[in-house]
Amino acid sequence: DAKTTQPTSMDCAEGRAANLPCNHSTISGNEYVYWYRQIHSQGPQYIIHGLKNNETNEMASLIITEDRKSSTLILPHATLRDTAVYYCIVILTGNQFYFGTGTSLTVIP
Amino acid sequence: EAGVAQSPRYKIIEKRQSVAFWCNPISGHATLYWYQQILGQGPKLLIQFQNNGVVDDSQLPKDRFSAERLKGVDSTLKIQPAKLEDSAVYLCASSSGVTQETQYFGPGTRLLVL
Numbered sequence: 001d002a003k004t005t006q007p008t009s010m011d012c013a014e015g016r017a018a019n020l021p022c023n024h025s026t027i028s029g030n031e032y033v034y035w036y037r038q039i040h041s042q043g044p045q046y047i048i049h050g051l052k053n054n055e056t057n058e059m060a061s062l063i064i065t066e067d068r069k070s071s072t073l074i075l076p077h078a079t080l081r082d083t084a085v086y087y088c089i090v091i092l093t094g095n096q097f098y099f100g101t102g103t104s105l106t107v108i109p
Numbered sequence: 110e111a112g113v114a115q116s117p118r119y120k121i122i123e124k125r126q127s128v129a130f131w132c133n134p135i136s137g138h139a140t141l142y143w144y145q146q147i148l149g150q151g152p153k154l155l156i157q158f159q160n161n162g163v164v165d166d167s168q169l170p171k172d173r174f175s176a177e178r179l180k181g182v183d184s185t186l187k188i189q190p191a192k193l194e195d196s197a198v199y200l201c202a203s204s205s206g207v208t209q210e211t212q213y214f215g216p217g218t219r220l221l222v223l
Contacts, residue, residue, distance in 0.1 A: 034211070043113075043200050043214030044152065087151060095140065095207050096165065099151030 004088045009104040012082075018075040020103050022088030025069040032091055033064060035073045037084040038102070044087065047073065078107045111135065113215035115201050121221045127189035130218045134182065134203030140164070142212060143176055143186050144200040152200055158184065159207050191222045 005023040012018040024033060032051050036044040048055055048062045050071070055062045061074040075082055087102040114133040122128050134141050140159050144152035155174065157164040160181040169176065173192070178184040188195055198217040204210035 036214075041219075043202075043216050046211050046213065049211065095204060095210055095212070096154055096157065097152075097212060099153070101149075101151050 003098060004090055004100050006086075006088055006100060006103045008101070009106070011106050011108055012075075012078045014080060014107050014109050015077055018078040018082065018105060018107070020073040020075075020086050020088075020105065021070065022072070023070045024088065024090045027068050027090050029068075033062070033068075033071050034089040034091065034097070035060070035062065036087045036089060036099075037082075038087065039081075039084045044099075047086075078105075080107050080109065083107045113201055113203055113213055115199075115215040115218055117218055118216065119219050119221075121223065122191055123223050124193055125190040127187065128191055128220065129185050129187045130199050130201075130220075132184045132186070132201030132215060134184070134201070135213055138203035138205050138213075139181075140204045140207050140210070141178055141184050142202040142204075143184070144202065146198040146200055146217070148197070155186070164207065188220075191220075193222050196220055196222045 032049050034049040035047040038044045048060050050062045050064050064071045083106050085102040085104050087099050089097045116131050142157050143155045145155050146152040155169045156166040156176045158178045161178050176186045198219050200217045202212040202214045204212045
């Protein structure tokens, strides 16, 4: 099964870009990479996903390396409301998500 | 568009009691998931439905947990009897399909077993 590795925690200054890395070295060629975040006491919130190309939406950008073994989620201008646990997910068969323990991002004023 | 609804939001029970959680997915979503999230860990999939059929329940402790989605819309997850280690947040999610589809999560039900 494809799994992911993320740093346990990171800090980021408010207004600066937050770059959250993820390793997924066993990813298969047709498996998407998804990013979710979970703010305290809430359900996980979808952020972005991608297959091979870099992706951008109103929330974030996703940079996937050419070999697809790692990716980086970029929050361009972090705010205090971005403090959350961020999960990098590679979908297993049948659309099953493996969450891991994620990265706890703290945005510092 | 309304999101995934769950109830109750909080539940406190004593061990050996039974409890049930309810989930209403996003309208039109064929696939429904139940996850268990223990404090400090990521969510773990318990069971996945497509319409009213079970796709995967390999992680569901079937001696005490059961789930159903009789009409292919709402779903209930039941624990009987509850153990202390069942204290967790139970999350429901839904997606429109079953392959590489974005899952949308409800707010969860926080269960405390005393």
